[in-house]
Amino acid sequence: MRSMIMVLPLLVALAAVPATGQGPGHFYNVDTEIGIEATVREIVLEPRYKGTVPFLVLRVEESGTAKAFDVEIAPSWFFGQDVHGGEKVKIVGSLTEVPGTKPTIIARELKLRGETFKLRDKRGFPSWQGGPQRKRGIRRFGRT
Amino acid sequence: MIIKKMRHIIPLLMIAATLLPGWGATFYLSFSQHSTQNLFQTRDAVSDQISAFSLAIDQDFSALSLLVKAEYSAFREASGLSFFAADLGLDYLVPAGRKSAFYFAAGVAGQFYRQTYEPFTSLGANLLGAFKTYLAPSSIMKAQWQGAYAAYKDPLFDYLSQTASLSIDKYFASRTTVKADAEWGYKYFLHPFVPEPVEAAPLAMPMSGGGAGGGGTGSGGGGQHYQGGSGFVPRYSSAGGGAGIGHVSVSLLTAQGIGDAVGLSASAVRQWVVAGENPFLSIEEFYFVQNPSADSFSWEGHQLNGRITLAFPWDVSLKTGYTYSDKTYPGVESLGADGLPLGLVRNDRRRLLEARLQKDFRRFSVFLAYSHVDNSSTDPLFVWKSHFIMGGFEWNLPTGRKGGV
Numbered sequence: 001m002r003s004m005i006m007v008l009p010l011l012v013a014l015a016a017v018p019a020t021g022q023g024p025g026h027f028y029n030v031d032t033e034i035g036i037e038a039t040v041r042e043i044v045l046e047p048r049y050k051g052t053v054p055f056l057v058l059r060v061e062e063s064g065t066a067k068a069f070d071v072e073i074a075p076s077w078f079f080g081q082d083v084h085g086g087e088k089v090k091i092v093g094s095l096t097e098v099p100g101t102k103p104t105i106i107a108r109e110l111k112l113r114g115e116t117f118k119l120r121d122k123r124g125f126p127s128w129q130g131g132p133q134r135k136r137g138i139r140r141f142g143r144t
Numbered sequence: 145m146i147i148k149k150m151r152h153i154i155p156l157l158m159i160a161a162t163l164l165p166g167w168g169a170t171f172y173l174s175f176s177q178h179s180t181q182n183l184f185q186t187r188d189a190v191s192d193q194i195s196a197f198s199l200a201i202d203q204d205f206s207a208l209s210l211l212v213k214a215e216y217s218a219f220r221e222a223s224g225l226s227f228f229a230a231d232l233g234l235d236y237l238v239p240a241g242r243k244s245a246f247y248f249a250a251g252v253a254g255q256f257y258r259q260t261y262e263p264f265t266s267l268g269a270n271l272l273g274a275f276k277t278y279l280a281p282s283s284i285m286k287a288q289w290q291g292a293y294a295a296y297k298d299p300l301f302d303y304l305s306q307t308a309s310l311s312i313d314k315y316f317a318s319r320t321t322v323k324a325d326a327e328w329g330y331k332y333f334l335h336p337f338v339p340e341p342v343e344a345a346p347l348a349m350p351m352s353g354g355g356a357g358g359g360g361t362g363s364g365g366g367g368q369h370y371q372g373g374s375g376f377v378p379r380y381s382s383a384g385g386g387a388g389i390g391h392v393s394v395s396l397l398t399a400q401g402i403g404d405a406v407g408l409s410a411s412a413v414r415q416w417v418v419a420g421e422n423p424f425l426s427i428e429e430f431y432f433v434q435n436p437s438a439d440s441f442s443w444e445g446h447q448l449n450g451r452i453t454l455a456f457p458w459d460v461s462l463k464t465g466y467t468y469s470d471k472t473y474p475g476v477e478s479l480g481a482d483g484l485p486l487g488l489v490r491n492d493r494r495r496l497l498e499a500r501l502q503k504d505f506r507r508f509s510v511f512l513a514y515s516h517v518d519n520s521s522t523d524p525l526f527v528w529k530s531h532f533i534m535g536g537f538e539w540n541l542p543t544g545r546k547g548g549v
Contacts, residue, residue: 043278052207078245082284085315113401113407113453114405115453115455115461118506
């Protein structure tokens with residue numbers, strides 16, 4: 001119980017930290033949700049939102065149409081998963097199309113190597129911090 | 145017991161979940177129920193059931209992430225093994241261009257036992273630095289260093305360790321991934337020896353374990369027979385001091401995707417001890433207990449693994465694997481039933497069959513896992529077969545804002 005009591009102030013302290021912001025006009029819109037099958041062509045770390053670490057972005061080519069998309073995955077995935085160029089993926093996410101730029105998909109679900117990763121819920125709430133697919137901190141790499 | 149503890153933990157979760165909408169953190173809750181036929185993993189099988197409950201909170205602050213985790217495991221029969229564990233970790237991602245990044249992590253962790261297993265109570269710290277880069281879109285290189293320190297209630301087990309590794313992989317158009325890995329590691333036990341007694345001592349002394357709280361019945365009896373022992377038979381040394389063991393290892397992994405639903409992988413590891421040896425005369429293992437013997441530093445030999453992953457409709461997956469290992473523990477003696485050394489360095493050959501069936505829902509997952517171990521050893525105490533069953537759920541509750549981040 002003592003240890004639990006020690007955790008409580010930490011929770012309260014963390015509550016005072018404001019949530020990270022998001023860029024205007026770039027948000028998860030459920031009305032523009034699409035699903036595509038594609039091949040990964042390039043993997044980059046790219047700034048996406050002010051004040052946050054760069055996101056892992058997949059440059060993909062849709063199967064059949066060869067249309068190119070940028071797929072925004074998550075900030076933490078660069079070390080969490082090894083995605084390679086040439087791998088086939090299935091993506092469900094919100095499409096943002098601005099004339100003159102490459103269309104971007106904010107990924108909600110990614111199927112890779114037979115495994116389905118849920119990056120956001122159906123309303124667009126990010127869930128990449130936790131969940132069964134991701135281990136954090138030392139455990140991400142470590143051998144005991 | 146677990147219900148008692150949950151009574152304290154669940155209100156905390158509810159308070160936090162109520163106070164923190166929009167906070168951006170993820171709460172991560174899990175419960176698992178284990179059943180084992182052989183808790184102490186010796187020829188004298190003892191059944192037990194374990195309930196494990198954990199609560200973790202994960203929060204990203206820009207490039208910095210914080211993890212707080214509390215866990216309690218209750219043993220139904222061997223209640224003296226029940227333990228509470230807590231982790232606090234910070235990690236930090238530093239991009240280095242568009243295709244590379246550094247990763248740093250620091251953490252502290254504690255495991256707290258009561259009663260007879262109190263010698264395993266420990267506090268520790270970990271540091272990690274890693275670098276990952278894309279040599280080409282289909283090829284990744286990673287370099288990593290990790291250091292750890294742990295102080296145990298029984299100071300015999302106190303250690304410092306470090307590992308450094310380098311890996312390179314390549315993905316081919318045939319959907320084949322090949323990965324090669326090399327590692328160096330060194331573990332230094334700070335004071336693993338007990339002082340030479342005044343009178344002549346037998347070669348295999350009864351378990352004293354320093355702060356172990358009373359001697360046991362010595363080696364060869366199986367973990368369940370120890371009355372206050374900790375599963376280790378230390379060596380005498382009038383000089384005292386520390387002892388280290390170092391290794392190098394190489395591994396090769398190949399993975400193959402077949403269609404959308406099947407994944408195959410095979411891996412091989414070869415490890416050599418290149419410096420020192422294990423400082424303990426004999427070591428035992430305990431199911432589900434962090435144990436200094438069950439680490440990657442104590443053995444040399446090889447390990448082969450094959451794995452099949454099947455993805456079914458409705459987010460159901462099945463993972464099965466088979467592992468064969470042949471491990472020699474330099475410095476560890478094979479002991480006879482009388483507790484005296486047989487003149488053989490301990491060598492274990494283990495066949496492990498594992499399967500895990502999982503169903504993912506929107507916010508939680510349920511799973512059922514089974515494993516079977518067939519262990520042969522030059523030490524008769526460690527010749528055993530057994531199976532383990534585990535079931536449970538994992539649930540995560542993000543409190544993040546809707547939208548881009």
